[in-house]
Amino acid sequence: MTKIGIPGLAFRNLRRKVVRTVILLFTVAVVTGTLLGATAFITGMQNALKIGTYRLGADVLVVPEKNEAQAKSALLAGEPTSFYMDRGVVEKVKHVEGVKRASPQLFLKPTSFTCCYNVDAFLVAFDPASDFTISPWLEKRLKKPLADSEVIVGSSLPVVAGDTLPFFGTPFTVAGTMEPTGMKFFDQSVFMTMNSAYLMAENSKTKSMQSLELERDRISAVLVQVREGFTPQRIAIRIEHDVEGVKAIASDEVISTVRRQLSGLLKGIIGISAIVWILALLMMGFAFYMIVNERQRELGLLRAMGAKRRQIFGLIMTEAVFLSFAGGIVGIAVGSGLLYFFKGIIIRELKLPYLLPSYGVLFELVVGSLLFAMITGILSSLLPAAGASRMDPYEAVRKGE
Amino acid sequence: MLLEVNNVTKQYDIDGQILKAVDAVSLTADKAEMLSVVGHSGSGKTTLLSLMGGLTRPDTGTVIIDGIDLWALRDNQRSELRNRRMSFIYQFSSLIPTLTAIENIILPTAFGTFGADREEYAKELLGIVGLADKARAYPSHLSGGQQRRIAIARAFINDPEIVLADEPTGDLDEQSEAEIIRLFHRMNREKAVTFIIVTHNREIAGQTARQLRMTNGVLGSSGVNSSLMKK
Structure with a gap:
């Protein structure tokens, strides 16, 4: 045709x-x-x-005043870092008007030879008793509390549930993997309880080639949830005013950066x-x-x-x-x-x-x-x-x- | 009266000088009439042919086909009229190089509504022009004469009432020329097609019933071949 x-x-x-x-x-x-x-x-x-800011789950992040840049760089670029402040800051923050909940976290930078994988893992320890950012995820996905010998890992780490990860001479069992967020802070982090972190620090003195100097009264940051009717920026200003030596970073500030x-x-x-x-x-x-x-x-x-x-x-x-x-x-x-x-x-x-x-x-x-x-x-x-x-x-x- | 050209003028402004390509030309052609327009190059023959075909608008005057004023029609209607009732044959190779011989012949049907019999008819026309074996050949694989014959076959695919031919046998050898003229006579006789042939070839003009001479845009009568006049 x-x-x-x-x-x-x-x-x-x-x-x-x-x-x-x-x-x-x-x-x-x-x-x-x-x-x-x-x-x-x-x-x-x-x-x-x-997704990342949703996962962060906190309205304000309180860190030592001199470590603001490190904290932001950890959140945004997932760069492992360690800094500490006194645990007493948690109670002081809780008493600031407009604060609904406050929970401490520890940020630890593992030494390169502590992990057998060639990935910049970032250790984040949370307090199960007061935590409101990681625990809800654990309840939903893991359906059990995280044991002191267990860790949850970010999606970028090449491990699966059941694997063993040694940090500072202490072996941890991987209890689960978080879904990807695109933020290195979550995807390349290893989450453990604060008690695990303190025990790991104590063990490191005898079991690791490089010991971790960490006392039980030290924390890195306080995650804050604000009450309804208050803006994170306003609470951040109040925290900085009421609590000496801290920098309060509102989550929207992170987003706006x-x-x-x-x-x-x-x-x-x-x-x-x-x-x-x-x-x-x-x-x-x-x-x-x-x-x-x-x-x-x-x-x-x-x-x-x-x-x-x-x-x-x-x-x-x-x-x-x-x-x-x-x-x-x-x-x-x-x-x-x-x-x-x-x-x-x-x-x-x-x-x-x-x-x-x-x-x-x-x-x-x-x-x-x-x-x-x-x-x-x-x-x-x-x-x-x-x-x-x-x-x-x-x-x-x-x-x- | 199939074609009526009334006092048609077409002029061009060339570098401020007005050139009258067609100057107050009037002519008529009956159905199934065969007439030729002879004249030197640049005498306005091709422009007159284009005016009769509605390809260009006259500055003054009217062109009437079967009682319809071409320039009173909308462009679409004029295109339809060209597509259904007339055809052009040019003095140059007018085939589309990307189409085969048979596709070139059938091409005018792409612009209107035609019956499914056109493909068969296209093959028949190919046979009539002696190129039945070249249906799938592209123009670049055909000689100049063969291309001309394909273009002539294409002019009949829409069963036109008027064929406007501009030097249709230019560059063709005598035998091909004779065949083409025979085909024109056959179509004229069998299908009552009206032919208006522009040529400077007196021999071809001599084979039409009426010859008109064009000089500097002005048309005059040249002669009547009474033996070829329609009875």
């Missing part, structure tokens, strides 16, 4: 100049890939931030994407002008055969749609591949939390990028197609001679 229609004609036209078609396809692919990569990356960071970092990055990404898009639009627009110009006689002939203006317009637009659809698919494939393979490096270099968006969100991003690619193709060919459809058929045939 011999049948030729507008789509068939458009497809044959694209095949006619393979090199030009490939260049245009590559242009659309670059735009689509950039867009998909940028949106998937930003969405992943926002995703991590949302990341948001500030993200905002700069976002502006950069949007700027680059916009430049790439405008260049692609101009390049494709110019290419379609050339296509229309060099095919003037052919288009005039089609008009002489009875092609209507909208059919000529449709022919050029169909070429643009084919091109941008194919370019979009290539861009999505390459963009996803690059994001997948270089995700680790980018996160390491930027020191920002990242959690791959869910498949549903990824699907939306892919569909959105493809639509964007097609819009780019359509926009760039709109004027040349309109010009082609308005040509005087006789002039088109004559000028093409």
